[in-house]
Amino acid sequence: MPSGYRTPPEVEQQAVELIREGKTRPQIAEELGLSKRTLTDIAKRNQVEWARTGSGSSGTPDAMDRARAYRSEYMRDRRERIAEKLLDQTDRTLELAESESDPRRRQALMQSTDAAMRAYANVTKGDIVLSEQEKMQGATSMLEQILVVATRQVATAPPPRPGLIQE
Incomplete structure (x- = not known):
């Protein structure tokens, strides 16, 4: 993707919801067609964290x-x-x-x-x-x-x- 490309807000919101559901980076990347790096950036921008194995965390x-x-x-x-x-x-x-x-x-x-x-x-x-x-x-x-x-x-x-x- 070109430099300076920003993920559309609706796709970013969908990614945040999937992160909060506890889905993994590879699952979300495949589902939304985004790179793992882009997903990491989205998580940081929206202040959500990836669920840890066994933590019972929703990523919020x-x-x-x-x-x-x-x-x-x-x-x-x-x-x-x-x-x-x-x-x-x-x-x-x-x-x-x-x-x-x-x-x-x-x-x-x-x-x-x-x-x-x-x-x-x-x-x-x-x-x-x-x-x-x-x-x-x-x-x-x-x-x-x-x-x-x-x-x-x-x-x-x-x-x-x-x-x-x-x-």
Whole structure:
């Protein structure tokens, strides 16, 4: 097709309806005589997404948001299980290190503990960031956002040193 060709509005609307019904790109391409690339462009212009296998999605933005939320919850649960296993492994390794008399083996066990704790931090880091973002999204005004940040700073600040003048 020539450059600058635009699909007629009625054909584009028909393609959007077929996408929402959950038909695949090849099915729609064959039915309407459009290329897969054109169908992708139509989907982007009309803000519809292709249904994912097993998602129960109709391709509408709301349905896709629900599918993403389900996947996010599933991944969060998986990360929690992995984090628990890492903490259990750390506990077992520390117990072994406490009773180990050979300095080299003790050092190896402590290095294993350190690696498990770094892995735990990496696994849980995303969830910590997400919970902070959720708090920020809940704040509707600039003042509320400042209060959320200030509360976070106070919560993570070290205790004051003795001898400092406090009011």
